[in-house]
Amino acid sequence: MDEIKEQVHDMLQEILPDVDIDNTDDLVGSGAIDSMTSIMLVSAIEDEFEVRVSPLEMTPDNFASVDSIAALIECLLDE
Amino acid sequence: MAYTNVLQWLEESAQQYADKISYADDKKELSYSELLTQVQSVGSTLARHGKAQQAVAVLLPRGVDQVVALLGIVAAGGHYAILDAESPRERLVSIVSSFKPAAILVCDQTAKLGEELLPGACITIDGAVAGDIDTTVLADIRSKTCANDLLYVLYTSGSTGTPKGVMVSHANVISYVSWFTECFDISDETIFGSQTPLYFSMSVSDMFATIRQGATMYIISKRLFSWPVPLVNWLNERKVNTIYWVPTALGMLSRWDVLSVAPLEHIRKVLFAGEVMPTPTLNYWMDKLPGAQFANLFGPTETTDICTYYKVNRRLADEESLPIGRACEGMKAIVMREDGQEAGIDDEGELYVGGPFVALGYLGDTKRTAETFVTNPLDANDPQLYYRTGDIVRPASDGDLRYVSRRDFQIKRSGYRIELGEIEAAAAACEGVASCAAIWEPTQGHIVIFASGNKLNKDELHKQLTHRLPTYMMPDNIKLLPTLPLNANGKIDRHALLDACYV
Numbered sequence: 211m212d213e214i215k216e217q218v219h220d221m222l223q224e225i226l227p228d229v230d231i232d233n234t235d236d237l238v239g240s241g242a243i244d245s246m247t248s249i250m251l252v253s254a255i256e257d258e259f260e261v262r263v264s265p266l267e268m269t270p271d272n273f274a275s276v277d278s279i280a281a282l283i284e285c286l287l288d289e
Numbered sequence: 290m291a292y293t294n295v296l297q298w299l300e301e302s303a304q305q306y307a308d309k310i311s312y313a314d315d316k317k318e319l320s321y322s323e324l325l326t327q328v329q330s331v332g333s334t335l336a337r338h339g340k341a342q343q344a345v346a347v348l349l350p351r352g353v354d355q356v357v358a359l360l361g362i363v364a365a366g367g368h369y370a371i372l373d374a375e376s377p378r379e380r381l382v383s384i385v386s387s388f389k390p391a392a393i394l395v396c397d398q399t400a401k402l403g404e405e406l407l408p409g410a411c412i413t414i415d416g417a418v419a420g421d422i423d424t425t426v427l428a429d430i431r432s433k434t435c436a437n438d439l440l441y442v443l444y445t446s447g448s449t450g451t452p453k454g455v456m457v458s459h460a461n462v463i464s465y466v467s468w469f470t471e472c473f474d475i476s477d478e479t480i481f482g483s484q485t486p487l488y489f490s491m492s493v494s495d496m497f498a499t500i501r502q503g504a505t506m507y508i509i510s511k512r513l514f515s516w517p518v519p520l521v522n523w524l525n526e527r528k529v530n531t532i533y534w535v536p537t538a539l540g541m542l543s544r545w546d547v548l549s550v551a552p553l554e555h556i557r558k559v560l561f562a563g564e565v566m567p568t569p570t571l572n573y574w575m576d577k578l579p580g581a582q583f584a585n586l587f588g589p590t591e592t593t594d595i596c597t598y599y600k601v602n603r604r605l606a607d608e609e610s611l612p613i614g615r616a617c618e619g620m621k622a623i624v625m626r627e628d629g630q631e632a633g634i635d636d637e638g639e640l641y642v643g644g645p646f647v648a649l650g651y652l653g654d655t656k657r658t659a660e661t662f663v664t665n666p667l668d669a670n671d672p673q674l675y676y677r678t679g680d681i682v683r684p685a686s687d688g689d690l691r692y693v694s695r696r697d698f699q700i701k702r703s704g705y706r707i708e709l710g711e712i713e714a715a716a717a718a719c720e721g722v723a724s725c726a727a728i729w730e731p732t733q734g735h736i737v738i739f740a741s742g743n744k745l746n747k748d749e750l751h752k753q754l755t756h757r758l759p760t761y762m763m764p765d766n767i768k769l770l771p772t773l774p775l776n777a778n779g780k781i782d783r784h785a786l787l788d789a790c791y792v
Contacts, residue, residue, distance in 0.1 A: 238512075245515035245541075246772055249741075253771040265517045265547040 331361020334420035366430035368439035454652035464645035479504035482529035562586035587613035612689035620644035735765035
């Protein structure tokens with residue numbers, strides 16, 4: 211799980227170079243993740259982990275933090 | 290009754306539908322009677338500050354307060370312009386110097402910016418809404434207004450950079466919105482889910498149709514468009530039955546087959562405008578909402594919003610382009626060939642439109658106004674002014690106009706005249722493509738296709754295009770993006786894509 215978190219962290223930092231990922235509690239609420247970056251992130255996740263993110267999983271709660279994104283990926287990998 | 294002021298619609302609806310929700314956003318909902326009270330308070334406050342019967346700007350975040358503000362300005366006998374706090378500073382400065390507002394309505398969030406744009410002349414909406422209502426002053430103001438008074442100035446982006454302020458009157462909006470409500474049977478049972486920002490002409494339709502018919506309008510926050518399933522849930526919870534969105538927004542829900550996992554339960558009318566609607570996206574929506582009505586609306590800001598329309602009455606092939614239809618009832622469309630003759634069936638020409646929706650002109654630009662608001666090119670005795678749209682269209686034998694391109698979307702490459710729109714349509718029909726744009730890169734004379742979608746592959750896409758396009762129309766380059774950039778109106782941002790060609 212820690213490895214996944216690290217990968218997510220790096221992915222996010224690449225997509226949001228100006229955002230302090232470590233110190234942002236709520237990536238969605240703060241506006242860091244918006245309609246453009248959410249799609250970029252989903253693409254990156256699908257490519258990197260070879261999973262399929264369904265629209266049902268694209269919710270603000272799932273994308274709010276590195277932890278929640280990592281948890282989502284973990285779930286998808288188990289499927 | 291012949292209406293002369295859009296507020297008459299609000300006053301009638303407030304009598305008939307006092308407790309019904311007029312407008313609502315995520316934080317606030319107003320009944321018709323509450324709305325009227327707040328509008329009258331804002332109007333009275335503006336009058337007390339000596340800002341009646343003048344230009345007043347609105348600098349507020351998207352939401353109910355924006356509507357209260359603009360209607361309040363109208364109650365004070367003035368006309369409004371909507372400022373978007375997220376625009377680049379230069380654009381806001383340019384608009385303010387053109388519009389010359391006597392005041393700006395702001396909130397705590399935007400107060401600082403307002404003060405920089407117009408020092409000493411900002412009034413907070415919260416204060417204005419709490420102000421006492423002075424019925425005598427408001428009545429006196431009303432007695433001096435007439436249908437040809439300015440209602441608002443809407444600044445378009447324009448492809449040349451400097452925003453143009455389109456002047457629209459009460460009469461324009463009264464006739465346009467009357468057409469819109471009748472054509473699409475908007476009634477007091479209509480529940481809108483509004484997508485377009487108020488600085489975009491499309492917003493005039495659902496916003497004013499709401500007060501005219503005693504309907505209800507829910508304002509969808511921009512954020513919700515990032516999250517497809519929550520968006521569907523939000524629409525279902527509110528029983529939204531009518532949407533008037535740009536095609537890109539509709540594409541949000543077709544993109545990952547969202548409507549299969551999260552069906553829309555109440556939508557009966559899907560109207561769209563503002564961009565070319567990719568037929569595959571339309572077909573997806575029609576499959577998912579078989580009982581709903583679909584219509585393609587077309588028009589520039591200079592005709593208030595719309596000048597032609599097409600109600601979808603059959604299934605089109607994915608590669609077929611959707612007609613833009615016929616002139617709205619009461620409006621006249623003329624198509625002029627380059628050689629000065631009227632276009633016949635299957636000819637191409639520029640669309641000129643005349644009638645009551647045609648705006649008054651550009652604020653502060655008599656030259657440009659004279660160039661584009663012209664006399665009838667076929668009949669010098671016609672007293673009406675026609676707006677030259679700069680859109681190339683083709684009259685078809687079925688009576689419905691087909692959109693060809695913007696005059697400036699026709700390019701020449703290797704001696705061939707090419708319509709970028711045709712290349713786009715071909716790309717849009719390819720498997721897996723969710724969204725695409727064909728961009729002309731002039732320095733190298735290249736056509737570049739930007740595409741986004743599911744599991745796209747450049748070579749595969751190229752191969753598919755060879756089956757759909759003649760060799761001379763094949764793009765020079767294909768760039769795949771996770772998503773195409775959008776401008777503030779929610780439309781594909783072609784300037785950004787052009788910039789991306791040079792990276």
